[in-house]
Amino acid sequence: MGLFDGMMGNASEIDNKTAEKELKELIAPTENVEHAYKLIRDLFVFTNKRLILVDKQGVTGKKTEYHSIPYKNITHFSVETAGTFDLDAELKLYVSGSATPIEKTFNKQLNIYKVQSVLAEYVC
Numbered sequence: 001m002g003l004f005d006g007m008m009g010n011a012s013e014i015d016n017k018t019a020e021k022e023l024k025e026l027i028a029p030t031e032n033v034e035h036a037y038k039l040i041r042d043l044f045v046f047t048n049k050r051l052i053l054v055d056k057q058g059v060t061g062k063k064t065e066y067h068s069i070p071y072k073n074i075t076h077f078s079v080e081t082a083g084t085f086d087l088d089a090e091l092k093l094y095v096s097g098s099a100t101p102i103e104k105t106f107n108k109q110l111n112i113y114k115v116q117s118v119l120a121e122y123v124c
Contacts, residue, residue, distance in 0.1 A: 014038045019045045035118050046118050071122040079116045
């Protein structure tokens, strides 16, 4: 991920092993990281069981919030592809019990269809 992408709030795909190493204390023995994306310091990780959102807080990033969303709680989702002038692709997740979607922005180089495919496999 380039510095400009990070400053613009865009996410880029990272290696699954890197995500597993960072989440080693949170991942269940039967759980595998399928896909992982990094947004500056934050992560969102798709496992075979749930979606994990990692929010690193503060100047040092030592304080971290881990938000776990079982796929069965995702009621629906939408993807918006990048266009000619709008260079960002967007993902919106609607979770049961919340009227406001969780929104993530991806850079144009990321295949938003791949993200949609992962969600469709586990949500549908």
